[in-house]
Amino acid sequence: MNSSSGNFSNIKILATLIFVIAVSLLVDSCVHEPFIDPFALNNGEPTTPGCVSNGLVCFESSILPIFNSSCAIPGCHNSKSHKEGYTLDNYNNIIRKGISPGNSSNSKLYKVLFETGESQMPPGAPLSKAQKDSIAAWINQVQKNTVNCNCSCDTTAFTYTAIIQPIIANQCVGCHKPSSLGGNIDLSTYSLVKAQVSNGKLIGSITHAVGYSPMPQGSKLSDCQITQIKNWISAGAANN
Numbered sequence: 723m724n725s726s727s728g729n730f731s732n733i734k735i736l737a738t739l740i741f742v743i744a745v746s747l748l749v750d751s752c753v754h755e756p757f758i759d760p761f762a763l764n765n766g767e768p769t770t771p772g773c774v775s776n777g778l779v780c781f782e783s784s785i786l787p788i789f790n791s792s793c794a795i796p797g798c799h800n801s802k803s804h805k806e807g808y809t810l811d812n813y814n815n816i817i818r819k820g821i822s823p824g825n826s827s828n829s830k831l832y833k834v835l836f837e838t839g840e841s842q843m844p845p846g847a848p849l850s851k852a853q854k855d856s857i858a859a860w861i862n863q864v865q866k867n868t869v870n871c872n873c874s875c876d877t878t879a880f881t882y883t884a885i886i887q888p889i890i891a892n893q894c895v896g897c898h899k900p901s902s903l904g905g906n907i908d909l910s911t912y913s914l915v916k917a918q919v920s921n922g923k924l925i926g927s928i929t930h931a932v933g934y935s936p937m938p939q940g941s942k943l944s945d946c947q948i949t950q951i952k953n954w955i956s957a958g959a960a961n962n
């Protein structure tokens with residue numbers, strides 16, 4: 723073995739290491755909020771609307787809906803616009819870029835959620851703490867593609883605050899908020915949601931009834947979630 727080429731590759735490794743450390747320090751300096759450790763905060767379970775199956779955050783029910791409704795929207799990170807090279811519309815595309823496996827605090831996709839000003843993602847509409855916690859927990863568990871999870875869902879539980887609002891926040895508000903008014907509909911407050919209950923459009927759209935645009939775009943809520951919303955509406959759609 724030629725010792726001079728051995729030394730040279732050692733120097734290359736060292737230089738690469740220094741470069742990586744310098745870059746990660748630079749990137750870290752953009753963070754404005756301390757990172758939360760979702761496991762420490764909530765006994766290892768992401769907060770609502772998180773679904774955990776066999777100890778893993780369910781990608782299909784907890785993570786994909788956040789990306790679909792808040793990131794993969796026209797003009798942002800859908801397959802057409804893929805801003806900054808990020809397409810965030812399905813599992814393979816989401817894990818392609820900006821994730822440091824098992825390390826949310828080193829993952830650009832998570833860190834941008836805490837930015838302020840122009841770099842904030844989603845722009846002008848920060849995710850809820852529960853959504854951020856779910857994404858952190860999913861990355862910390864090495865971002866598994868968990869699907870068909872047996873999420874616990876109780877059709878007899880349907881208060882607005884604990885059940886309905888988190889579903890809407892996770893699956894709808896990204897496309898139905900003042901800065902992004904899909905179909906000119908805003909679902910970001912109780913009274914605005916109630917208006918879509920009263921005109922029949924909410925139930926028509928989530929049940930994919932004929933004559934309504936099926937919602938959420940490109941997917942469907944679980945049967946249990948649809949039943950929870952139906953039960954809530956039958957009971958008067960209160961702000962409870």
Ligand code: HEC
Nearest residue numbers: 790791893894897904905923924927933934935937938939
């Ligand atoms: C990816 C973006 C996106 C998501 C996510 C989304 N919507 Fe929509 N929604 C739209 C757009 C765009 C329109 C208007 C165009 C259309 O009707 O397809 C719309 C239309 C609607 C309408 C009017 C339907 C009609 O027939 O008049 C309702 C009600 C609605 N959405 C509710 C919801 C609810 C409830 C959710 C969550 C369960 C949701 N949306 C999730 C983009 C979205």
